[in-house]
Amino acid sequence: MKRFFCFLALLCFFFGAGAQENTDIKAGAGTIVPLKIGDRVPPVVLSGLINGAGLSGKDLSVFKGKLLILDFWATWCAPCVAVMPRMDSLQERFGGKLQILPVAYEGEAAVRVFLDKRRAATGREAHGPIITGDKTLAALFPHQSLPHFVWIGTDGIVKAITDDREVTAAHISAMLGPQAAPMPLKRDSITVYDHTRPLFGSGAPAANTLMQASLSPYIEGIGSGIYKDVDLDSGEPARRITARNQTVTDLFRLAYQKEQKETLVEVADTTALLPPAIRGRAYLDWLKAGHGYCYELLLPEKEKKEAYRLMRAQLQSCFNAYDAHIEQRKVECLVLVRTDNRDRLHTAGGPPSAAIDGFSCDFESCYLYVFLSRMKIAMQGYPYPLVDQTGYQEMADIRLSARMNDLNEVNRALAAYGLRFEKKPAEINMLIIRDAGSPGH
Incomplete structure (x- = not known):
């Protein structure tokens, strides 16, 4: 792909050419060769088992004769x-014909803690x-x-690699039948990018440089994601913002x-x-077709603000066909409010x-904005911004046991602190993106 770069600098700019994911998940080293559909799965020894009596x-050959879904x-x-x-539910429905085998890179202790919390919150035991x-x-x-799912047939051959949408009773029944229809392949762009180093160039800005910034189209092999306000692994004190293969928005x-919930795109x-x-x-193909960009800004520590x-x-300047700005709008929100004046x-x-x-949260000596920022992730399934209207300015302790993505359960747990989330309109600062020169701004 042909590259272009948009550069901006305050004083002395230099550039050296160079090439929300989960950086803990990477292809292994050594002689292990990744498998594809149609390959036979080798006899991988089961390890770190919970419920593995x-x-x-x-x-893995112990499951031969069953449809095995990793x-x-x-x-x-x-x-x-x-x-x-x-x-x-699917495991129960198909019984001995199917084995869904959860695979975690995290250690046994962390997984057991999670399972205990899940059992306490939902009453569900992990049996398999x-x-x-x-x-x-x-x-x-x-x-x-x-999540990532690998389908291994009753004959030990890889049949499909999918996301969660394909794991349905209909597809499982078809896979167990004589003529399984092919399913869409989930093919991730595997990251080989070293996130401790700059994406562009080889080090921190020079002592007399006020900033170093780079913008390019989609870059293969670096995955996608964002690093904000991170220390740069370099001899010079510096800060960095890096965005890999992101949309303009x-x-x-x-x-x-x-x-996303605080953004309105109002273009023709x-x-x-x-x-x-x-x-x-x-x-990924859409991003590569001219819709994905990589951006990086490096600043000396003294300029990080x-x-x-x-x-x-x-x-x-680089995307001047658009005008992006902050504008106050009244929108439907989940508003954190106090239910009484008692300070708990x-x-x-x-x-x-x-x-x-x-299934839980534990905040100690934190301001409520910290609690809200974490809850934005837990409650991302709700289409509403989270807003604090409690007026509480002191540090707080909050410990909840609930399914943190369930508004009703969260509110029941918050009642002990005199708090609740209410769905109602609120005036908040929204990011508005318009066509440049359009009326209204």
Whole structure:
């Protein structure tokens, strides 16, 4: 692909040419060769098993004669947690003809803690075997996004590699039948990018440089994702913002520090800014077809407060067909409010800490904006921005046990603190993207 670069600098700019994922998931090293559809699966020994009675020391061939679906997941992966009830239901429905085998790269202790919380929140027990601490299967079936499913036929041959949408009773029945129809292949763009180094160039800005910025089209082999306000692994103190293979809209969101729910695209033709309703490989192909960009800004430590202002100016200059700005709008929100005046939030002291997973949260000595920022991730399935209207300015302690993606359960748990989320209109600052020169701004 032919590259172009848009450069902007305040003083002395230099550039050296160079080439939301999960950086813990990478293809393995050594002699392991990734498998494809039609390959026979080698006798991988089952390890790190939970609920593995009778399976210790055995390999995947123990499931021969069944349709085996490897379910690659992680405890922090909200979509993985969301599909668990469906996987449980399918396992029960097909009984001895099917084995859904969850595979986690995380260690046994972390997975057991998660399963205990899930049981407490939902009453659901994990009955089937679960692999933990996996490296070998992830190397045989490398992937970047989760969840990730590998279908292995009753004959031990790889039949399909899909996302969660294809794991249905109809597809399982077809796969167990005489003529299974092919399913869309989930083919991730595997990351080989070293996130500790700059994407462009080889080091920090020179001492007399106020900034170093680069913009390019889609780059193969580096995956997609964003690193914000990170330290640069270099001899010079520096800060970095890196966006890999993102849309124009994503870049503007990053520059204005807004999420998707706080963005309105009001242009005549949205095809260059918003992808169609596609996922997986189709979405990657769309990005490669002129809709994906890589951006990086490097600043000396002393200039880091200027980072987002500079990024906004650069993007506006490079994508000057559009006008991006902040505008106050009244939109439907999930508003955090206090239900009474009694203070049940004030911290008991202790070092600040914030932890949240699918079934609990533990915030100690934190301001409510920290709680809200984490809840934005947990409640991403709701189409509304989260807004704080409590007026509470003190540090708080909040410990909840609930399915953190379920508004009703979260509100029941928040009642102990005199808090709740209410769906109602609120005036908030929204990122608006319009055609340049259009009326209204």
